[in-house]
Amino acid sequence: MEYLYCPNDNFEDYSSGRVIYSGKGLPNFPVRLLNEIYGRAKSYLEKKENIILYDPCCGGGYALTVLGMFDHLHIDRIYASDANASMVAFAKKNLELLTYSGLRKRQHEIKHLHETYGKQSHLEALMSCEKICHRLQKEITAEFFEADCTKTLPDLNPDLIITDVPYGNLVDWTEKAALTAMLEQLWKISHPQTILAVCMDKSQKTSGGRWIRLEKHTIGKRRFEILKK
Numbered sequence: 001m002e003y004l005y006c007p008n009d010n011f012e013d014y015s016s017g018r019v020i021y022s023g024k025g026l027p028n029f030p031v032r033l034l035n036e037i038y039g040r041a042k043s044y045l046e047k048k049e050n051i052i053l054y055d056p057c058c059g060g061g062y063a064l065t066v067l068g069m070f071d072h073l074h075i076d077r078i079y080a081s082d083a084n085a086s087m088v089a090f091a092k093k094n095l096e097l098l099t100y101s102g103l104r105k106r107q108h109e110i111k112h113l114h115e116t117y118g119k120q121s122h123l124e125a126l127m128s129c130e131k132i133c134h135r136l137q138k139e140i141t142a143e144f145f146e147a148d149c150t151k152t153l154p155d156l157n158p159d160l161i162i163t164d165v166p167y168g169n170l171v172d173w174t175e176k177a178a179l180t181a182m183l184e185q186l187w188k189i190s191h192p193q194t195i196l197a198v199c200m201d202k203s204q205k206t207s208g209g210r211w212i213r214l215e216k217h218t219i220g221k222r223r224f225e226i227l228k229k
């Protein structure tokens, strides 16, 4: 796949565990690929400003936090949900990094770690935090809730949905049936122009259901599809 929306760069400021919180069992996602998927999905949106972004399997909120940091000027609101309450709490902590107070709090935490342990990694994290803070020109409002996305979801009307569904032995996700059920629920809570980007491991496939497939790509062990109503 050719990268059309995210040139190669050094994305270490956004590495999980540096400024953005990481935790045990929380999966990572390559920053460049994430931005590329988002850029491709956004290119199909009629609305380019005040985007409402939703991740129904938000995990620790890493993907949404990275996207918010990169495209905060065009994102108005973020919704994050997960079936696991502790994941939702983690996502809340990360998405607070899209506010000045959240970033200042993180800066103090890292400063304290550096003063206590004097590690080079803490100094680097502090520098990344300052850069992210400097780049943030606008805060994003985020809302969180616990929900099984294969069942009824609230009527959010998102413009763009991006999600990295469970795979491997992460959780109990009976792959094809769960994916199909999630697609149906997302269809119900979307508006006619909503664009959906679904990432999965390459053993999974969407049947699409009522969604129309615009793109599908396999990159290494990952696969993603972009769908419209």
Ligand SMILES: C[S@@+](CC[C@H](N)C(=O)[O-])C[C@H]1O[C@@H](n2cnc3c(N)ncnc32)[C@H](O)[C@@H]1O
Pocket (backbone or CB within 6 Å): 026, 027, 029, 055, 056, 057, 058, 059, 060, 061, 062, 063, 064, 081, 082, 083, 084, 087, 147, 148, 149, 150, 163, 164, 165, 166, 167, 171, 172, 173
């Ligand atoms: C691959 S992880 C998502 C990682 C996330 N994108 C991030 O940036 O941290 C998949 C998530 O799906 C959640 N999950 C599993 N089954 C679910 C369901 N039925 N409804 C909603 N979330 C579910 C898991 O708890 C896990 O956090």
